[in-house]
Amino acid sequence: MLHRRHLILGLAGLAACPTLARAHSYRLGDIAIGHAWTLPAQVSREGQAFVPLVNNGKLADELVAARSSVCGTIELRRNNRYDDPPLSSFLLEPGQPLPMRPTARHLRLMGLSAPLLLDQRFTIILDFLNAGETEVEFHVEAAPGE
Numbered sequence: 001m002l003h004r005r006h007l008i009l010g011l012a013g014l015a016a017c018p019t020l021a022r023a024h025s026y027r028l029g030d031i032a033i034g035h036a037w038t039l040p041a042q043v044s045r046e047g048q049a050f051v052p053l054v055n056n057g058k059l060a061d062e063l064v065a066a067r068s069s070v071c072g073t074i075e076l077r078r079n080n081r082y083d084d085p086p087l088s089s090f091l092l093e094p095g096q097p098l099p100m101r102p103t104a105r106h107l108r109l110m111g112l113s114a115p116l117l118l119d120q121r122f123t124i125i126l127d128f129l130n131a132g133e134t135e136v137e138f139h140v141e142a143a144p145g146e
Helices: 004-015
Strands: 026-028 032-035 047-050 053-055 060-069 073-077 090-091 105-110 120-129 132-140
Touching: 026 132, 060 073, 073 120
Parallel strands: none
Antiparallel strands: 026 032, 032 053, 047 105, 060 090, 060 120, 073 105, 120 132
């Protein structure tokens, strides 16, 4: 619950004061992109990446794809269940935060080319249906509470 409250407060601050959040936040048109992070992962496993998004525009948009040089493909996932198929997009409704977290909505990094180690950084290109593409730096971090 505390993690969710911090996420909401962080997104609200990002939307209200984008100039204060430049260190590790991004903006692509009306899309605010918060702190992007991933869990450590071994090369033989998939990775999970997380990035909170907020659509500050008046029209809906969608995250339709993501790609990175650290893995073969990136799937858009609603949860950790392997029997659920990947999603074709994440819908970003106007004014609604789109959080991501372990065991819930996330980007699944398939076919890692090297382990993801604590404190490492790498980029993922996020592709939005209307806003276009942007490169985002992800930080490899321990799960909240660890």
